[in-house]
Amino acid sequence: MTKPLFIIILIALLPPSPESRRLPFLGKHSRLHKPQNNLISNNYTYEIRYFQQTLDHFTFHDFPKFPQRYLINTDHWAGPSRMGPIFLYCGNEGDIEWFAVNTGFVWELAPLFGAMVVFPEHRYYGETMPYGSRDEAYKNASTLAHLTAEQALADYAVLITDLKRNFSAEASPVVLFGGSYGGMLAAWMRVKYPHIAIGALASSAPILQFEDIVPLDTFYNIVSNDFRRESTSCFDTIKKSWDVITFVGRKVNGLDHLAKTFHLCGKLKSRDDLFNWLESAYSYLAMVDYPYPSEFLMPLPAYPIKEVCKEIDGSAEGTNVLDRIFKGVSVYYNYTGKADCFELDDDPHGMSGWDWQACTEMVMPMSSNKNSSMFWEWDYNYTSYAEGCWNEFGVIPRPTWITTEFGGHNYKSVFKTFGSNIIFSNGLLDPWSGGSVVENISDSVVALVTEKGAHHLDLRAATAEDPDWLVEQRAAEVKLIKGWLDDYYTTKKAIFNM
Ligand SMILES: *[C@@H]1O[C@H](CO)[C@@H](O)[C@H](O)[C@H]1NC(C)=O
Ligand SMILES: *[C@@H]1O[C@H](CO)[C@@H](O)[C@H](O)[C@H]1NC(C)=O
Ligand SMILES: *[C@@H]1O[C@H](CO)[C@@H](O)[C@H](O)[C@H]1NC(C)=O
Ligand SMILES: *[C@@H]1O[C@H](CO)[C@@H](O)[C@H](O)[C@H]1NC(C)=O
Numbered sequence: 001m002t003k004p005l006f007i008i009i010l011i012a013l014l015p016p017s018p019e020s021r022r023l024p025f026l027g028k029h030s031r032l033h034k035p036q037n038n039l040i041s042n043n044y045t046y047e048i049r050y051f052q053q054t055l056d057h058f059t060f061h062d063f064p065k066f067p068q069r070y071l072i073n074t075d076h077w078a079g080p081s082r083m084g085p086i087f088l089y090c091g092n093e094g095d096i097e098w099f100a101v102n103t104g105f106v107w108e109l110a111p112l113f114g115a116m117v118v119f120p121e122h123r124y125y126g127e128t129m130p131y132g133s134r135d136e137a138y139k140n141a142s143t144l145a146h147l148t149a150e151q152a153l154a155d156y157a158v159l160i161t162d163l164k165r166n167f168s169a170e171a172s173p174v175v176l177f178g179g180s181y182g183g184m185l186a187a188w189m190r191v192k193y194p195h196i197a198i199g200a201l202a203s204s205a206p207i208l209q210f211e212d213i214v215p216l217d218t219f220y221n222i223v224s225n226d227f228r229r230e231s232t233s234c235f236d237t238i239k240k241s242w243d244v245i246t247f248v249g250r251k252v253n254g255l256d257h258l259a260k261t262f263h264l265c266g267k268l269k270s271r272d273d274l275f276n277w278l279e280s281a282y283s284y285l286a287m288v289d290y291p292y293p294s295e296f297l298m299p300l301p302a303y304p305i306k307e308v309c310k311e312i313d314g315s316a317e318g319t320n321v322l323d324r325i326f327k328g329v330s331v332y333y334n335y336t337g338k339a340d341c342f343e344l345d346d347d348p349h350g351m352s353g354w355d356w357q358a359c360t361e362m363v364m365p366m367s368s369n370k371n372s373s374m375f376w377e378w379d380y381n382y383t384s385y386a387e388g389c390w391n392e393f394g395v396i397p398r399p400t401w402i403t404t405e406f407g408g409h410n411y412k413s414v415f416k417t418f419g420s421n422i423i424f425s426n427g428l429l430d431p432w433s434g435g436s437v438v439e440n441i442s443d444s445v446v447a448l449v450t451e452k453g454a455h456h457l458d459l460r461a462a463t464a465e466d467p468d469w470l471v472e473q474r475a476a477e478v479k480l481i482k483g484w485l486d487d488y489y490t491t492k493k494a495i496f497n498m
């Protein structure tokens with residue numbers, strides 16, 4: 001069995017097709033937006049602005065500029081004369097408002113530090129579209145060519161420099177934040193633009209998930225272990241289910257039977273579609289295995305994997321494997337009980353931006369190891385990966401470019417020698433922690449790791465249900481950031497004799 005190509009697991013915070021699923025959260029068109037959720041502090045409001053951005057920072061071709069959307073709040077800012085800091089969230093692959101409302105931590109820190117908060121949107125996502133519209137921007141490989149991490153970082157550098165000039169805030173220190181791909185951008189930006197930002201909090205940032213830096217099976221092993229730690233019989237049932245599905249699918253009308261068992265809206269075209277749908281559920285569950293109920297990707301209970309396994313294990317003795325699995329994944333896909341039927345076709349919009357990035361720079365090899373994974377077995381096959389990219393986009397990936405551009409293979413010695421003021425935070429339940437920095441590298445390149453945390457949990461707003469280890473992780477982050485700012489001000493004062 002092979003892993004059907006298309007890059008189903010996005011690094012992404014996001015499941016495929018964020019727009020369609022997320023609209024209810026967003027209040028897309030309101031200028032001042034207050035999220036409706038159960039956070040303690042939902043006090044964040046922001047102004048939406050647009051900045052005329054350069055399409056290609058690395059040539060002098062005269063492309064038309066495009067409006068880059070950014071969110072800004074200066075309510076708590078100490079102002080330019082007091083060198084009030086600027087907290088810059090490095091937007092990732094989706095609508096920036098959605099990231100803003102899911103990054104409560106930054107908003108909560110702003111008043112403590114007298115900081116301005118800025119959330120620029122990543123090019124080619126949300127409303128930030130070159131060429132006037134999404135359709136034009138996503139037309140073909142030439143128009144997508146400027147969707148790269150390097151261009152996005154240059155956007156943030158240009159925007160923040162211009163913004164500081166407009167506020168006469170050249171002396172204000174910038175602190176970077178980011179989660180997931182945004183966390184990778186934050187860490188890379190600190191390294192590439194040390195004159196622009198004094199430090200970075202990179203949460204769940206898998207900057208090592210490239211080439212062979214980490215074992216290729218780490219991601220799916222972590223997902224699998226998250227299930228195994230709840231219950232070995234749950235793990236075993238899921239592991240067995242792939243053969244059962246294959247067996248049933250091969251019978252006469254077998255695919256129809258599967259479609260009925262799993263309450264699919266339409267026909268099941270191939271077994272692989274069902275495999276991928278299930279795999280997505282398990283992988284996303286591992287990412288959002290948060291200690292309290294959340295609505296990050298889907299409305300879910302606290303520690304949702306425990307609930308999934310209760311369903312899978314709890315079904316009466318003798319209930320068949322497929323019914324158990326169905327009840328389990330229903331916790332993910334139908335927690336609210338409102339789903340009439342399930343659509344497997346997750347990406348009605350066709351090309352997604354992350355697929356393009358995965359087909360050019362962000363080649364993250366992954367496999368599933370029969371010995372340790374609860375998934376079916378597959379090897380990473382670059383040839384078929386590249387074929388898929390050629391068929392989809394007419395582009396050939398450059399799988400070694402990221403490590404050439406940003407490093408990775410010898411990250412410990414490089415960070416130790418040339419890096420400073422970076423926090424890599426991770427929760428070990430998060431499968432992306434396998435490709436992240438989880439060891440301290442130096443006094444100022446620090447790993448803050450929680451055993452029971454999941455995907456950039458620390459960036460979320462504080463809640464009354466936060467366990468102590470999470471409160472402590474955030475407190476440690478605040479202390480480190482305060483240290484960076486204190487150092488900065490001390491140096492400035494010495495220079496200007498202030
Ligand atoms: C939210 O705003 C209100 C009114 O300005 C204030 O009293 C309250 O302390 C704020 N809450 C938080 C958590 O900042
Ligand atoms: C992509 O689309 C643009 C705009 O329509 C067109 O000018 C260009 O030739 C196309 N490029 C390719 C490689 O098809
Ligand atoms: C800075 O001000 C100029 C002039 O008003 C404006 O065009 C530009 O968009 C501003 N920059 C930012 C980052 O908002
Ligand atoms: C979702 O849950 C509700 C309530 O349990 C149930 O009636 C409905 O059939 C479920 N939807 C699907 C697609 O299974």
Ligand SMILES: *[C@@H]1O[C@H](CO)[C@@H](O)[C@H](O)[C@H]1NC(C)=O
Binds near residue numbers: 369370371
């Ligand atoms: C699985 O385990 C067996 C026995 O320990 C070992 O020989 C084999 O190489 C392992 N396979 C993988 C893919 O790790």
Ligand SMILES: *[C@@H]1O[C@H](CO)[C@@H](O)[C@H](O)[C@H]1NC(C)=O
Binds near residue numbers: 381382383384387
């Ligand atoms: C990898 O994929 C290519 C292209 O689909 C195929 O020809 C080749 O046999 C595959 N390699 C392995 C080891 O499965």
Ligand SMILES: *[C@@H]1O[C@H](CO)[C@@H](O)[C@H](O)[C@H]1NC(C)=O
Binds near residue numbers: 438439447448449
């Ligand atoms: C890294 O060092 C900090 C102290 O600066 C400590 O709190 C933390 O636990 C260490 N991280 C790891 C992964 O050992």
